[in-house]
Amino acid sequence: MVGVNHCVAHIEVGRERCGCDDPVLLYASGGNTQVIARLDGRYRVLGETLDIGIGNMLDKFAREQGIPFPGGPKIEQLANQWLESNPHPTLDGLELPYAVQGMDLAFSGILNAALNLVEKGKPLEAVCWSLQEHAFAACVEVAERAMAHAGKSELLLGGGVACNERLRSMCDMMSKDRFASSHVPIKPLCIDNGSMIATLGRLQLLWGEPTRLDESGVRQDLRTDETPILWN
Template sequence: MIAIGLEGSANKLGVGIISHPPNGGPAQILANIRHTFVSPPGEGFLPKDTAKHHREWVVPLVKQALKEAGVCIRDIDCVCYTKGPGMGAPLQSVAVAARMLALLWGKDIVGVNHCVGHIEMGREITGAQNPVVLYVSGGNTQVIAYAEQRYRIFGEALDIAVGNCLDRFARTLGISNDPAPGYNIEQLAKKGKHLLDLPYAVKGMDCSFSGILASIDLLAASLQPPNPQRLDPDTGEPITTADLCFSLQETVFAMLVEITERAMAHVGSSQVLIVGGVGCNERLQDMMALMARDRGGSVYATDER
């Protein structure tokens, strides 16, 4: 079976073509292309602008994917699309495009749950068998495990997602959204040296990120002129924006590692699978690997693809 899939739940529009062999072997990715709507620095992406971007790019991307995969329309067995969750307007643009293709080509149409898609994609790529899943992206923060034919949520964000927290702080700093605000914060954080004290909000199996964001926004404002230069209370050295990014990452990722470890202990799993856009962060992967190693376990993670 060959399936074409359309993903447009946020600012990235993706078109993929995957072949599933009849013997049940590993899937073969024939095409995996995307185009990203990049908003100006200091701004987020609005639903109407993102939806317009997806409408403009969906036909060229479908044509490019078919060409890259080396398949024609008669080879396609079904048209898949992200049904939700996600941003309403861009989701609608992609759903309309998928239905148009299915009707035009006479193919079955399959709506895919965004969250389950992330998890199954991660399991397919990494070979993880029955892991505790940390799903972290711009819109989702959840610790998930599979039990009795259901994916069950053990913990989640109580307010904003961890990716949204990072993205909004990038907006505060006015750094570029190209290729992604969270990626640019990750690069800045690598230059940070001073770990600043920020609120640490783990409540049982759940996390809260809005207070951390408010706190670090105040610290960032205090670094701007004409305010006096802030010094690290321990070393006396000046605090930089790189230190802020480093401190934010270390704090929120420590929270995620804590609730993931608690879920592993609860379900008796030795595997962790990290999926979602924030899951590509190398520092998060390193911190999770340290925890898993102490428990005699292993970590699986997806890359930017």
């Protein structure tokens, strides 16, 4: 038996399938949002959400609009509909709070502001577009800062929100501006999946890290940087 760290599993399946070596990971999921880089034998959290994960924020907004779980794909669809009818959109009247706080992020304020825009009669499609633009830009900004701070030239996307095509394109544009590369696994490997657990389990087993039964258990508070990274 091999116990694995959920977030590290997202990193390792992305590294293996995308062929990247030493990336900064933008981990955008329902339960968490973190920017991570490998430093001194650990995956270090360089920035993270201070309140709710970006996927959780999108799902809460969707639920208030009567959109079933998961809300992210429908929000993406509505945002694209706004772009189709407004090829040159502006944020005038659709401004939302700045979600970046140093190297960290906070999404509660942007959620409440987006809900207020809908209550004021702004088109739902327009608010979905603005919500994506603001939230994703914040994530990409922190990821870019992390790449500069850690001296990395690769960006890896992981987590369920990494399925969003707009987030993917924003990461790609930022990376090209930095003469870096952006990587993202196929969508079934972005969401939680068995392949990522097996990938990390195999790595740990190869490096001699089986888990004794009497030491096994579930730790929901296990941090990314608590797992030693012994492999290359």
